[in-house]
Amino acid sequence: MKAGLLRAPNDLSFETVPDPVLAAGDLLVRVRAATVCGTDIRIFRGRKTAGVRYPSILGHEFAGEIVDTGGNGDFSCGEAVAVCPAIPCGHCDYCKRGYENICQNLTAIGYEIDGAFAEYIRIPARAIEARNVFRIPESLSWEKAALVEPLSCVLNGQEKIGIEVGDTVVVLGSGPIGLLHIKLARLSGAHRVIVSEPSASRREAAIAAGADIAVDPVSEDLQAVVRVHTKGLGADKLIVAIGVAKLANDALSLVRHRGRVSLFAGFSSAEMATMDVNLIHYNELVVTGSFGLNRLQFEKSLDMIAAGRIEVDSMLTHRFALEDIGAALETAERGGAVKVAVVNA
Structure with a gap:
């Protein structure tokens, strides 16, 4: 598949990478839209290093279509989903107290697990088991669904x-x-x-x-x-x-x-x-x-955007194809855009 691969700080290129390999229960999602976050830029420029591995694929604000369920009976191919990218362990002291966004074993989609600046993304079974995957209504566009995470x-x-x-x-x-x-x-x-x-x-x-x-x-x-x-x-x-x-x-x-x-x-x-x-x-x-988010906040935000209580269309000012991922990041970094979307047709 094609992806934007970050090999080191300031070294990102659009290239062919191996297709994701699914384990039992994993989902394979075709990314339809991913938006650029300030965190993506900080990682790209080497200003955020904690938990970052190289090479990796960035992108944690996204929505897409399931193309392989990995044998998972809770979802079907063709379903539209958005994913809360912070996967809690569920058993550490912070998780038990309800503070899953600061889980001691938190795993982040978007650099610890390869992210959404790619044609496809693997959603690990433990994210499905933790209920990090949310179906989105047909009325909600891919780009608007990608903005659930920052909200x-x-x-x-x-x-x-x-x-x-x-x-x-x-x-x-x-x-x-x-x-x-x-x-x-x-x-x-x-x-x-x-x-x-x-x-x-x-x-x-x-x-x-x-x-x-x-x-x-x-x-x-x-x-x-x-x-x-x-x-x-x-x-x-x-x-x-x-x-x-x-x-x-x-x-x-x-x-x-x-x-x-x-x-x-x-x-x-x-x-x-x-x-x-x-x-x-x-x-x-x-x-x-304030750090990150939890699954309940993701669900509430999805509901707010889907119901039109929070208007986000006007924020989507720039769109790029995946092959132009470098230009997308640079445009977001310059500050003239509001929100930059990377769109897969």
């Missing part, structure tokens, strides 16, 4: 800070993840959403996604804007949706006493942030991380 991660982040009706929410960064945070915050009842984003086109996208105010942090005073719209108190909730470490400390001064801050984005392992711990202490702030 699931956003849902995980927002569940940890509890956005409520009437909240003022600040989102730092309005790339694809920032836009999903805006949309989900609106659905959760946020009264006001303020976005900070240096890119003019992404500020426009933020307003279109439902933000009330989009601030250019280069030319405007974000803190002053937030104070004006919160009676001088600060935001109720803040989400750092871009992996710039120094923003972690900036976030602390933008929320009110007892405000909540989500350090949602993945940060480079080479970066460290200095934080004013007194702001956390005296203002009784809650600062939380």
Whole structure:
């Protein structure tokens, strides 16, 4: 089959690779659409190395059609599916406590297991047994179904800070993840959403996604804007949706006493942030991380997109054939696109 094969950081090529070999109970899925994630770019550029093996096939946001059931009686050839790419072990201490997204033995489709920037992808039997595979309705396009995974991660982040009706929410960064945070915050009842984003086109996208105010942090005073719209108190909730470490400390001064801050984005392992711990202490702030997703969040996100409660069509701005996988990654990295899809006809 054809695939985008990553042999080393910055060394990815479109080439012929061996077809996946199925064990009993594995599924073989013909990938119909896969979208590019910031994590794919970080792995491609060598900024994320934990768990990454070489050579490997990236791509963990995808949907496709089952072409071989591997003898698995729960599915049939021809069924359309989306797959939660984080496979928990189900028996470690974290899984037993319900924290499967930080499972001690978590296995990730997309680099630990070859991913979806390929004609076909093997879904291991243990993913089927763990119920990581979800049927998608006929009304849902392949590309929209591929966006269930990033929305699931956003849902995980927002569940940890509890956005409520009437909240003022600040989102730092309005790339694809920032836009999903805006949309989900609106659905959760946020009264006001303020976005900070240096890119003019992404500020426009933020307003279109439902933000009330989009601030250019280069030319405007974000803190002053937030104070004006919160009676001088600060935001109720803040989400750092871009992996710039120094923003972690900036976030602390933008929320009110007892405000909540989500350090949602993945940060480079080479970066460290200095934080004013007194702001956390005296203002009784809650600062939380957010990693990945779980199967229930995937199911909820699939339902939201399928029902049209979260609109994602407008986010799909660029499409590439699999043979142009290198250009797809570079386009996503440049930032002019919102969401880049790799489509197999």
